[in-house]
Amino acid sequence: MNARSLADLNAPAALDDGLEALGVTVEVGGKTLLQTASVRFTAGEVTAILGPNGAGKSTLMSVLTGQRQPSAGQVRLAGQALADCPNAALARLRACVAQETQVAFDFTVREVVELGRYPHRRQPSAQEASIVLQAMQQAAVAHLRHRALNTLSGGEKARVHLARALAQVWEPVAGADGSYPPRWLLLDEPTAALDLRHQHRMLQLARSRAHGQGLGVVAVLHDLNLALRYSDRCVVLQSGQVVASGPTAGVLTAGCIRQVWGVAARAVPAAPGVADGGALQYVFEPVPVAPGL
Numbered sequence: 001m002n003a004r005s006l007a008d009l010n011a012p013a014a015l016d017d018g019l020e021a022l023g024v025t026v027e028v029g030g031k032t033l034l035q036t037a038s039v040r041f042t043a044g045e046v047t048a049i050l051g052p053n054g055a056g057k058s059t060l061m062s063v064l065t066g067q068r069q070p071s072a073g074q075v076r077l078a079g080q081a082l083a084d085c086p087n088a089a090l091a092r093l094r095a096c097v098a099q100e101t102q103v104a105f106d107f108t109v110r111e112v113v114e115l116g117r118y119p120h121r122r123q124p125s126a127q128e129a130s131i132v133l134q135a136m137q138q139a140a141v142a143h144l145r146h147r148a149l150n151t152l153s154g155g156e157k158a159r160v161h162l163a164r165a166l167a168q169v170w171e172p173v174a175g176a177d178g179s180y181p182p183r184w185l186l187l188d189e190p191t192a193a194l195d196l197r198h199q200h201r202m203l204q205l206a207r208s209r210a211h212g213q214g215l216g217v218v219a220v221l222h223d224l225n226l227a228l229r230y231s232d233r234c235v236v237l238q239s240g241q242v243v244a245s246g247p248t249a250g251v252l253t254a255g256c257i258r259q260v261w262g263v264a265a266r267a268v269p270a271a272p273g274v275a276d277g278g279a280l281q282y283v284f285e286p287v288p289v290a291p292g293l
Contacts, residue, residue, distance in 0.1 A: 017182050018042050019064065019216060023073035026059050026240075033059040035240045036073065043182030043216035046207050048227040048248065050220075051237035052261055057220045058099065060237065061188045064218065065096045078181055091119035092173050094184040095165035097158075099192065103149050109136070109160050110145040116167030123173075131170045138205055139163035140198065154193035162190065162202060169215065185209070187219040191226065199223070203230040224252055224261075225281045229270070236260055249280050262287055 019041040026034040034056045041047050041064075049057045062068040063075055066082050075082040077090075095116065103112065113132050117124075125131060136142040139159045144152065149160060165185055172180040185206065191199040207230050209215040221227050227234055227248055234251050236244040238260050244251045257265040265282040 017078050019075070019077050019184060019218070021060065021063060021073065021075050024060070024063055024070045024075065025072040026056075026063060026068065027071040033240055034063070034070075037237075037240075037242045038073075039235050039242055039245055041184075041216055041218050042233075043184070044210055044214045045232040046203075046210045046217040046219065046230055048219055048221045048231035048234040049237065050222075050224065050227055050234050050252075054239075055237040056240040057237055058188055059240075060235075061186060061218070061220050065094075065186050066090070067096075077184075088119065091168070093169065093181055094186065095168035096186045097161045097165050097188065097190055099188045101157075101161055106148050106150060108145065109141055109147050109149055109152070109163075112149050112160055113141075113145075113163045113167050116164040116170075119168065120173075125171060127171070131167055135163040135167040135170065138166060140201060155195060155198060158190065158193045159198065159202070162187075162205075166205075166209075182214060182216050184216040184218070187217070189220050189222065191221065191223065199226060206230070224257065224265075224284075228252055228280055228282075252282075254282070257282070257284075258287065 021037050021039050024034060024037045037060060049060060051057050063070050077085060113136055136145055139162045141159045141163055144156060149157060169183040169185060174180055190202055203226060206217045210217045231248045233246060234248040235242060236251060244256055254265040264285045264287050268281055268283055270281050
């Protein structure tokens with residue numbers, strides 16, 4: 001592994017500042033979980049990774065975060081192989097929220113969120129004292145800050161880990177050459193444990209940070225209407241392969257949904273006054289099953 005510094009991730013020679021998977025294949029125990037997947041993610045946008053159960057969504061996310069090494073192909077960040085980027089530098093530019101995160105010790109909510117600032121301890125922000133509180137406020141967990149994390153509900157824990165990730169990539173980090181590389185927020189099924197109100201709040205927050213601050217947000221989602229409302233682009237997986245990608249409203253057609261998810265989708269207009277995303281949403285109905293099947 002080549003040793004590189006944060007400055008390398010800011011190098012002018014790296015004209016490509018995106019996150020991309022190039023021909024990524026993942027095989028485990030003789031089974032192919034992901035097959036020659038190639039997809040590019042752009043900072044300043046929310047990209048949803050979509051697909052039915054077992055499609056390879058979390059496998060792709062685990063490769064993008066570096067938690068899993070691909071059997072073939074590679075992931076590149078800012079034009080460099082992710083495997084060659086030092087963890088300390090990556091931690092200052094990229095934060096991840098997994099489906100399930102276990103905390104072994106009896107940390108309070110505030111202490112967990114403060115962990116997000118650990119990568120910045122040697123070069124603290126001028127706003128360091130207020131970042132943790134602001135992150136908790138945005139994730140709606142400030143009132144829980146003195147509670148032990150393990151006493152919270154699943155949805156409350158999910159919001160705490162979002163606050164920790166927000167604190168980690170709260171503001172741009174300058175490299176030695178004075179440039180500011182994009183920051184990334186990678187979320188694996190972030191709305192799974194949340195009630196309706198907080199599902200929308202979380203994705204509104206992600207969209208706001210992407211569009212307002214240039215954060216690159218990649219999120220595994222199951223709810224197609226949430227994806228239509230809040231994501232700019234989407235990647236659709238089926239049986240471990242990328243079958244579609246592009247602007248969300250253009251990809252998630254009724255035909256695509258029927259083919260990939262096996263349900264009928266009837267388009268209806270979104271509620272008047274909806275500010276986020278497009279005007280399209282769907283009502284879903286099961287596809288009739290032939291007798292004997």
